[in-house]
Amino acid sequence: MQSPLWSRRLTEWCLVALILLGLGLAFEREIRSLQAQSEKVLVWSTMASLRTALVLNRLARQVRPDDPSLVEKNPFRLLQQLPASYAGEMPMGEVYRVAPGSWLFDPDCPCVGYRLLYPEWLEPSKDVGAIWFRIGKAEGGPSLSPLMDYRWLGTPLK
Numbered sequence: 001m002q003s004p005l006w007s008r009r010l011t012e013w014c015l016v017a018l019i020l021l022g023l024g025l026a027f028e029r030e031i032r033s034l035q036a037q038s039e040k041v042l043v044w045s046t047m048a049s050l051r052t053a054l055v056l057n058r059l060a061r062q063v064r065p066d067d068p069s070l071v072e073k074n075p076f077r078l079l080q081q082l083p084a085s086y087a088g089e090m091p092m093g094e095v096y097r098v099a100p101g102s103w104l105f106d107p108d109c110p111c112v113g114y115r116l117l118y119p120e121w122l123e124p125s126k127d128v129g130a131i132w133f134r135i136g137k138a139e140g141g142p143s144l145s146p147l148m149d150y151r152w153l154g155t156p157l158k
Contacts, residue, residue, distance in 0.1 A: 033153075036121040039101075040152050043114055046083055046103065047133065047144060050112060053078035054135070054142035074105045075112060075135065075144075087115075095130040110135045112144060123151040131157065 057078050061070045072078055076086055087098040089105045092113065098104055101117045115130045116122060122131070133144040150157040 032118070033121075036118045036153060039117050040121075040155075043131070043152075043157075046114075047112075049079060050075045051142070051144055054144070058142050073107055073110050073135075076103070076105055092130075092132065106132075111147065121153050123154075 087102040132147040
């Protein structure tokens with residue numbers, strides 16, 4: 001005798017619902033991971049552009065050492081076109097004033113910063129909120145080196 005509250009059909013539908021829920025959760029996790037990977041590629045691309053601009057500026061200063069227009073601390077101003085998400089110059093402590101996904105420059109450091117869209121994928125701490133790169137010299141040329149040992153999706157940022 002079958003119970004009117006719990007039938008074989010209801011069991012099948014519950015099983016199908018659980019399978020769909022599991023697939024939905026797995027799909028959501030993969031989408032979030034893909035979003036974090038695309039953000040990482042965007043950051044690496046922008047950092048490569050900034051490094052290239054710094055190197056080209058240094059070479060131009062070697063060719064024309066007396067040209068005052070080539071003296072620029074902010075590497076974003078060396079780019080032909082600013083990133084759409086460039087928020088301007090501000091100190092590190094005010095990074096939370098800009099929207100996630102924004103780039104900024106701290107002239108006191110001098111450092112380039114990026115406010116993360118998905119900080120949960122960053123190590124060592126999820127509370128960082130932004131990643132920072134100091135402008136310096138390495139082997140005689142300009143460099144952008146991370147202030148901390150950041151790991152994004154397990155890959156070190158350099």
